[in-house]
Amino acid sequence: MSLQRSYTLIAPFYDAAIDRATRAARQHSLRALPEQPGRVLLAGVGTGLDLPHLPPQHHYVGLDLTHAMLRRALPRAGRADFVPVQGDAQRLPFADHSFDSAVLHLILAVVPQPALCFAEIARVVRPGGQVLVFDKFLRAGQPALLRRLVNPLMRRLATRLDVVFEEVLAAAPDLALEHDQPALAGGWFRLLRLRRL
Template identity: 80%
Template sequence: MSLKHTYTLIAPFYDAMLARATRAARQRSLAALPTDPGRVLLAGVGTGLDLPHLPAQHHYIGLDLTHAMLRRALSRVGPVDFAPVQGDAQRLPFADGAFDHAVLHLILAVVPHPAACFAEIARIVKPGGSVLVFDKFLRRGQPALLRRLANPLVRRVATRLDVVFEDLLPAAPQLALEHDQPALAGGWFRMIRLRRY
Protein backbone atom coordinates (compact mmCIF):
# COMPACT_ATOMS: atom_id res chain seq x y z
CA MET A 1 0.00 0.00 0.00
CA SER A 2 1.42 3.42 -0.96
CA LEU A 3 1.97 6.23 1.53
CA LYS A 4 -0.54 8.36 -0.35
CA HIS A 5 -3.21 5.66 -0.12
CA THR A 6 -2.50 4.98 3.56
CA TYR A 7 -2.79 8.62 4.61
CA THR A 8 -5.95 9.08 2.54
CA LEU A 9 -7.47 6.23 4.57
CA ILE A 10 -6.30 7.44 7.99
CA ALA A 11 -7.10 11.14 7.44
CA PRO A 12 -10.47 10.88 9.26
CA PHE A 13 -8.80 9.30 12.33
CA TYR A 14 -5.50 11.18 12.37
CA ASP A 15 -6.57 13.94 14.74
CA ALA A 16 -8.02 11.55 17.30
CA MET A 17 -4.65 9.79 17.47
CA LEU A 18 -2.36 12.82 17.60
CA ALA A 19 -4.04 16.16 18.35
CA ARG A 20 -4.05 16.15 22.14
CA ALA A 21 -0.79 14.22 22.58
CA THR A 22 1.25 16.60 20.41
CA ARG A 23 -0.42 19.99 21.00
CA ALA A 24 1.99 21.37 23.63
CA ALA A 25 5.10 20.21 21.75
CA ARG A 26 3.83 21.77 18.52
CA GLN A 27 3.22 25.07 20.31
CA ARG A 28 6.72 25.08 21.81
CA SER A 29 8.34 24.25 18.48
CA LEU A 30 6.42 26.90 16.53
CA ALA A 31 7.24 29.55 19.14
CA ALA A 32 10.77 29.47 17.67
CA LEU A 33 9.61 30.98 14.36
CA PRO A 34 11.22 34.42 13.97
CA THR A 35 9.14 37.57 14.46
CA ASP A 36 10.11 39.15 11.12
CA PRO A 37 7.52 38.27 8.43
CA GLY A 38 8.56 35.68 5.88
CA ARG A 39 7.51 32.74 3.73
CA VAL A 40 7.24 29.50 5.71
CA LEU A 41 6.84 26.00 4.31
CA LEU A 42 4.85 23.56 6.43
CA ALA A 43 6.16 20.31 4.93
CA GLY A 44 3.68 17.52 5.58
CA VAL A 45 1.01 19.86 6.95
CA GLY A 46 -1.36 16.90 7.36
CA THR A 47 -4.73 17.83 8.83
CA GLY A 48 -3.43 21.22 9.93
CA LEU A 49 -2.76 20.55 13.61
CA ASP A 50 -0.07 23.25 13.53
CA LEU A 51 -2.33 25.92 12.04
CA PRO A 52 -3.96 27.19 15.26
CA HIS A 53 -0.51 27.79 16.77
CA LEU A 54 1.09 29.75 13.91
CA PRO A 55 2.11 33.38 14.39
CA ALA A 56 0.05 35.53 12.03
CA GLN A 57 2.83 37.63 10.46
CA HIS A 58 4.11 34.97 8.04
CA HIS A 59 2.83 33.67 4.70
CA TYR A 60 2.46 29.88 4.96
CA ILE A 61 2.47 27.21 2.28
CA GLY A 62 1.15 23.88 3.57
CA LEU A 63 2.34 20.94 1.51
CA ASP A 64 0.93 17.44 1.83
CA LEU A 65 0.91 14.32 -0.29
CA THR A 66 -2.84 13.78 -0.08
CA HIS A 67 -5.88 15.83 -0.95
CA ALA A 68 -7.74 14.24 1.97
CA MET A 69 -5.28 15.69 4.50
CA LEU A 70 -5.20 19.13 2.84
CA ARG A 71 -9.02 19.29 2.82
CA ARG A 72 -9.01 18.77 6.59
CA ALA A 73 -6.24 21.33 7.06
CA LEU A 74 -8.29 24.01 5.28
CA SER A 75 -10.98 23.72 7.95
CA ARG A 76 -8.39 24.84 10.54
CA VAL A 77 -7.14 27.94 8.75
CA GLY A 78 -7.78 30.90 11.00
CA PRO A 79 -6.35 34.41 10.74
CA VAL A 80 -3.18 33.32 8.91
CA ASP A 81 -2.16 33.72 5.28
CA PHE A 82 -2.19 30.06 4.17
CA ALA A 83 -2.12 28.31 0.81
CA PRO A 84 -2.36 24.52 0.40
CA VAL A 85 -0.19 22.66 -2.13
CA GLN A 86 -0.42 18.96 -2.91
CA GLY A 87 3.03 17.49 -3.44
CA ASP A 88 5.79 15.18 -2.27
CA ALA A 89 8.12 16.40 0.52
CA GLN A 90 10.89 14.27 -1.02
CA ARG A 91 10.63 16.20 -4.33
CA LEU A 92 9.47 19.69 -3.43
CA PRO A 93 7.83 21.67 -6.25
CA PHE A 94 9.58 24.91 -5.27
CA ALA A 95 12.63 26.84 -6.44
CA ASP A 96 15.92 26.96 -4.54
CA GLY A 97 15.74 29.45 -1.68
CA ALA A 98 11.99 29.98 -2.07
CA PHE A 99 11.31 30.04 1.69
CA ASP A 100 12.62 31.93 4.69
CA HIS A 101 11.82 29.06 7.06
CA ALA A 102 10.49 25.51 7.07
CA VAL A 103 8.56 23.44 9.59
CA LEU A 104 8.85 19.64 9.57
CA HIS A 105 6.47 18.28 12.16
CA LEU A 106 6.03 14.51 12.09
CA ILE A 107 7.18 14.13 8.49
CA LEU A 108 10.79 12.87 8.52
CA ALA A 109 9.75 9.61 10.18
CA VAL A 110 6.85 9.20 7.74
CA VAL A 111 8.41 9.59 4.29
CA PRO A 112 10.14 6.53 2.81
CA HIS A 113 13.38 8.48 2.22
CA PRO A 114 13.88 10.98 5.06
CA ALA A 115 17.35 12.00 3.85
CA ALA A 116 15.88 13.07 0.50
CA CYS A 117 13.23 15.11 2.30
CA PHE A 118 15.84 16.72 4.53
CA ALA A 119 18.05 17.60 1.54
CA GLU A 120 15.07 19.15 -0.25
CA ILE A 121 14.30 21.31 2.78
CA ALA A 122 17.89 22.57 2.81
CA ARG A 123 17.54 23.40 -0.89
CA ILE A 124 14.39 25.51 -0.62
CA VAL A 125 15.30 27.46 2.56
CA LYS A 126 17.25 30.71 2.08
CA PRO A 127 20.63 31.17 3.76
CA GLY A 128 20.00 32.51 7.26
CA GLY A 129 16.63 30.77 7.44
CA SER A 130 15.57 28.29 10.09
CA VAL A 131 14.22 24.74 10.01
CA LEU A 132 12.04 23.49 12.87
CA VAL A 133 11.73 19.73 13.36
CA PHE A 134 9.44 17.85 15.73
CA ASP A 135 9.46 14.08 15.29
CA LYS A 136 10.40 10.72 16.73
CA PHE A 137 13.98 9.58 16.31
CA LEU A 138 16.22 6.86 17.61
CA ARG A 139 19.61 7.85 18.96
CA ARG A 140 22.70 6.35 17.36
CA GLY A 141 23.44 3.00 18.94
CA GLN A 142 20.11 2.91 20.82
CA PRO A 143 18.92 -0.73 20.90
CA ALA A 144 15.14 0.02 20.96
CA LEU A 145 14.46 -3.62 20.10
CA LEU A 146 10.66 -3.39 20.12
CA ARG A 147 10.66 -0.36 17.83
CA ARG A 148 13.10 -2.00 15.45
CA LEU A 149 11.12 -5.25 15.42
CA ALA A 150 7.84 -3.41 14.78
CA ASN A 151 9.30 -1.12 12.13
CA PRO A 152 8.96 -3.39 9.03
CA LEU A 153 5.21 -3.64 9.59
CA VAL A 154 4.47 -0.17 10.97
CA ARG A 155 6.42 1.66 8.23
CA ARG A 156 4.15 0.06 5.63
CA VAL A 157 1.07 1.39 7.39
CA ALA A 158 1.91 4.86 8.66
CA THR A 159 5.33 5.74 10.04
CA ARG A 160 8.92 4.63 10.48
CA LEU A 161 10.29 3.79 13.91
CA ASP A 162 13.96 3.52 12.95
CA VAL A 163 14.99 7.00 11.79
CA VAL A 164 18.17 8.34 13.40
CA PHE A 165 18.22 12.11 13.03
CA GLU A 166 22.00 12.35 13.13
CA ASP A 167 22.15 10.06 10.08
CA LEU A 168 20.20 12.66 8.09
CA LEU A 169 22.65 15.52 8.68
CA PRO A 170 25.12 14.52 5.90
CA ALA A 171 22.28 14.86 3.36
CA ALA A 172 22.03 18.59 4.15
CA PRO A 173 25.48 19.91 5.12
CA GLN A 174 24.23 23.48 4.74
CA LEU A 175 21.96 23.00 7.80
CA ALA A 176 23.64 23.56 11.16
CA LEU A 177 22.12 22.22 14.38
CA GLU A 178 21.29 25.01 16.85
CA HIS A 179 18.97 23.37 19.36
CA ASP A 180 17.88 19.83 20.24
CA GLN A 181 15.72 18.88 23.20
CA PRO A 182 13.45 16.00 24.25
CA ALA A 183 9.75 16.66 23.66
CA LEU A 184 7.66 13.54 24.39
CA ALA A 185 7.85 9.86 25.31
CA GLY A 186 11.04 10.02 27.33
CA GLY A 187 12.98 11.77 24.59
CA TRP A 188 11.87 9.56 21.70
CA PHE A 189 10.19 12.67 20.24
CA ARG A 190 12.54 15.63 19.89
CA MET A 191 12.29 19.33 19.05
CA ILE A 192 15.17 20.41 16.84
CA ARG A 193 16.08 23.78 15.34
CA LEU A 194 18.58 24.20 12.51
CA ARG A 195 19.97 27.21 10.64
CA ARG A 196 20.58 27.29 6.88
CA TYR A 197 24.07 28.60 6.00
Protein backbone atom coordinates in the same frame (compact mmCIF):
# COMPACT_ATOMS: atom_id res chain seq x y z
CA MET B 1 0.06 -0.07 0.60
CA SER B 2 1.33 3.29 -0.67
CA LEU B 3 1.89 6.18 1.73
CA GLN B 4 -0.69 8.25 -0.15
CA ARG B 5 -3.30 5.50 0.17
CA SER B 6 -2.61 4.80 3.86
CA TYR B 7 -2.81 8.50 4.84
CA THR B 8 -6.01 8.93 2.84
CA LEU B 9 -7.47 6.15 5.00
CA ILE B 10 -5.93 7.53 8.22
CA ALA B 11 -7.06 11.15 7.64
CA PRO B 12 -10.47 10.85 9.38
CA PHE B 13 -8.86 9.40 12.52
CA TYR B 14 -5.56 11.26 12.55
CA ASP B 15 -6.55 14.11 14.86
CA ALA B 16 -8.03 11.83 17.51
CA ALA B 17 -4.80 9.86 17.65
CA ILE B 18 -2.30 12.71 17.46
CA ASP B 19 -3.68 16.12 18.46
CA ARG B 20 -3.84 16.01 22.25
CA ALA B 21 -0.58 14.09 22.68
CA THR B 22 1.48 16.45 20.51
CA ARG B 23 -0.20 19.84 20.94
CA ALA B 24 2.11 21.30 23.61
CA ALA B 25 5.25 20.22 21.73
CA ARG B 26 3.93 21.70 18.48
CA GLN B 27 3.15 25.00 20.19
CA HIS B 28 6.60 25.09 21.79
CA SER B 29 8.27 24.46 18.44
CA LEU B 30 6.26 27.12 16.60
CA ARG B 31 7.16 29.79 19.16
CA ALA B 32 10.65 29.72 17.62
CA LEU B 33 9.41 31.12 14.29
CA PRO B 34 10.97 34.55 13.68
CA GLU B 35 9.10 37.78 14.40
CA GLN B 36 10.11 39.25 11.03
CA PRO B 37 7.42 38.41 8.42
CA GLY B 38 8.51 35.79 5.92
CA ARG B 39 7.53 32.87 3.76
CA VAL B 40 7.19 29.62 5.75
CA LEU B 41 6.89 26.10 4.36
CA LEU B 42 4.82 23.65 6.43
CA ALA B 43 6.14 20.37 5.02
CA GLY B 44 3.69 17.57 5.73
CA VAL B 45 1.00 19.96 6.99
CA GLY B 46 -1.38 17.00 7.39
CA THR B 47 -4.77 17.94 8.82
CA GLY B 48 -3.44 21.35 9.84
CA LEU B 49 -2.93 20.77 13.56
CA ASP B 50 -0.21 23.46 13.53
CA LEU B 51 -2.36 26.09 11.82
CA PRO B 52 -4.23 27.48 14.87
CA HIS B 53 -0.88 28.06 16.62
CA LEU B 54 0.94 29.94 13.86
CA PRO B 55 1.94 33.58 14.31
CA PRO B 56 -0.11 35.74 11.92
CA GLN B 57 2.64 37.78 10.26
CA HIS B 58 3.95 35.08 7.89
CA HIS B 59 2.80 33.74 4.52
CA TYR B 60 2.40 29.94 4.88
CA VAL B 61 2.55 27.25 2.23
CA GLY B 62 1.26 23.91 3.51
CA LEU B 63 2.41 20.89 1.52
CA ASP B 64 0.98 17.41 1.91
CA LEU B 65 0.96 14.25 -0.18
CA THR B 66 -2.77 13.67 0.11
CA HIS B 67 -5.82 15.68 -0.82
CA ALA B 68 -7.69 14.11 2.12
CA MET B 69 -5.30 15.69 4.62
CA LEU B 70 -5.26 19.09 2.91
CA ARG B 71 -9.07 19.16 2.81
CA ARG B 72 -9.10 18.81 6.59
CA ALA B 73 -6.38 21.46 7.01
CA LEU B 74 -8.18 24.27 5.15
CA PRO B 75 -10.84 25.05 7.82
CA ARG B 76 -8.09 25.34 10.45
CA ALA B 77 -6.29 28.09 8.53
CA GLY B 78 -8.72 30.72 9.80
CA ARG B 79 -7.31 34.14 8.95
CA ALA B 80 -3.78 32.88 8.32
CA ASP B 81 -2.23 33.69 4.95
CA PHE B 82 -2.19 30.02 3.96
CA VAL B 83 -1.91 28.25 0.61
CA PRO B 84 -2.30 24.44 0.44
CA VAL B 85 -0.18 22.52 -2.07
CA GLN B 86 -0.45 18.82 -2.83
CA GLY B 87 3.00 17.38 -3.39
CA ASP B 88 5.81 15.13 -2.24
CA ALA B 89 8.14 16.39 0.52
CA GLN B 90 10.91 14.31 -1.05
CA ARG B 91 10.59 16.24 -4.35
CA LEU B 92 9.51 19.74 -3.39
CA PRO B 93 7.86 21.70 -6.22
CA PHE B 94 9.58 24.95 -5.20
CA ALA B 95 12.60 26.93 -6.37
CA ASP B 96 15.88 27.04 -4.48
CA HIS B 97 15.92 29.42 -1.49
CA SER B 98 12.22 30.25 -1.84
CA PHE B 99 11.36 30.09 1.90
CA ASP B 100 12.59 31.96 4.96
CA SER B 101 11.69 29.09 7.30
CA ALA B 102 10.42 25.53 7.19
CA VAL B 103 8.43 23.54 9.73
CA LEU B 104 8.67 19.74 9.70
CA HIS B 105 6.35 18.33 12.34
CA LEU B 106 5.98 14.55 12.27
CA ILE B 107 7.06 14.19 8.65
CA LEU B 108 10.67 12.92 8.65
CA ALA B 109 9.60 9.64 10.26
CA VAL B 110 6.77 9.27 7.74
CA VAL B 111 8.44 9.72 4.36
CA PRO B 112 10.19 6.66 2.89
CA GLN B 113 13.46 8.59 2.42
CA PRO B 114 13.87 11.11 5.27
CA ALA B 115 17.39 12.09 4.18
CA LEU B 116 16.09 13.03 0.73
CA CYS B 117 13.28 15.06 2.31
CA PHE B 118 15.76 16.90 4.53
CA ALA B 119 18.09 17.63 1.62
CA GLU B 120 15.12 19.12 -0.24
CA ILE B 121 14.31 21.31 2.76
CA ALA B 122 17.90 22.57 2.78
CA ARG B 123 17.55 23.38 -0.91
CA VAL B 124 14.38 25.48 -0.61
CA VAL B 125 15.25 27.42 2.57
CA ARG B 126 17.32 30.56 2.03
CA PRO B 127 20.75 30.96 3.65
CA GLY B 128 20.22 32.23 7.18
CA GLY B 129 16.75 30.71 7.26
CA GLN B 130 15.43 28.47 9.99
CA VAL B 131 14.15 24.87 10.08
CA LEU B 132 12.00 23.59 12.95
CA VAL B 133 11.62 19.83 13.45
CA PHE B 134 9.42 17.86 15.83
CA ASP B 135 9.50 14.11 15.38
CA LYS B 136 10.54 10.76 16.80
CA PHE B 137 14.12 9.62 16.30
CA LEU B 138 16.33 6.86 17.53
CA ARG B 139 19.70 7.91 18.90
CA ALA B 140 22.76 6.77 16.97
CA GLY B 141 23.63 3.25 18.13
CA GLN B 142 20.40 2.85 20.14
CA PRO B 143 19.29 -0.80 19.93
CA ALA B 144 15.50 -0.19 20.37
CA LEU B 145 14.86 -3.81 19.42
CA LEU B 146 11.07 -3.70 19.69
CA ARG B 147 10.81 -0.55 17.55
CA ARG B 148 13.09 -2.07 14.93
CA LEU B 149 11.14 -5.34 15.02
CA VAL B 150 7.75 -3.74 14.29
CA ASN B 151 9.17 -1.11 11.93
CA PRO B 152 8.69 -3.11 8.67
CA LEU B 153 4.93 -3.23 9.30
CA MET B 154 4.54 0.27 10.73
CA ARG B 155 6.47 1.98 7.93
CA ARG B 156 4.01 0.50 5.38
CA LEU B 157 0.97 1.71 7.32
CA ALA B 158 1.86 5.09 8.78
CA THR B 159 5.30 5.89 10.17
CA ARG B 160 8.87 4.71 10.51
CA LEU B 161 10.23 3.82 13.93
CA ASP B 162 13.90 3.55 12.98
CA VAL B 163 14.93 7.02 11.80
CA VAL B 164 18.19 8.30 13.29
CA PHE B 165 18.27 12.09 13.06
CA GLU B 166 22.04 12.31 12.88
CA GLU B 167 21.97 10.18 9.72
CA VAL B 168 19.28 12.42 8.21
CA LEU B 169 21.27 15.54 9.10
CA ALA B 170 24.34 14.16 7.32
CA ALA B 171 22.40 14.38 4.04
CA ALA B 172 21.93 18.14 4.51
CA PRO B 173 25.36 19.63 5.29
CA ASP B 174 23.97 23.14 4.72
CA LEU B 175 21.80 22.81 7.85
CA ALA B 176 23.45 23.45 11.22
CA LEU B 177 21.83 22.15 14.41
CA GLU B 178 21.28 24.96 16.94
CA HIS B 179 18.92 23.39 19.47
CA ASP B 180 18.00 19.81 20.41
CA GLN B 181 15.49 19.16 23.20
CA PRO B 182 13.68 15.98 24.26
CA ALA B 183 9.92 16.40 23.92
CA LEU B 184 7.88 13.23 24.52
CA ALA B 185 8.16 9.51 25.29
CA GLY B 186 11.36 9.74 27.31
CA GLY B 187 13.20 11.68 24.62
CA TRP B 188 12.14 9.52 21.66
CA PHE B 189 10.42 12.64 20.30
CA ARG B 190 12.69 15.66 19.93
CA LEU B 191 12.33 19.37 19.22
CA LEU B 192 15.10 20.56 16.91
CA ARG B 193 16.00 23.95 15.50
CA LEU B 194 18.45 24.33 12.63
CA ARG B 195 19.89 27.19 10.62
CA ARG B 196 20.52 27.15 6.87
CA LEU B 197 24.17 28.08 6.24
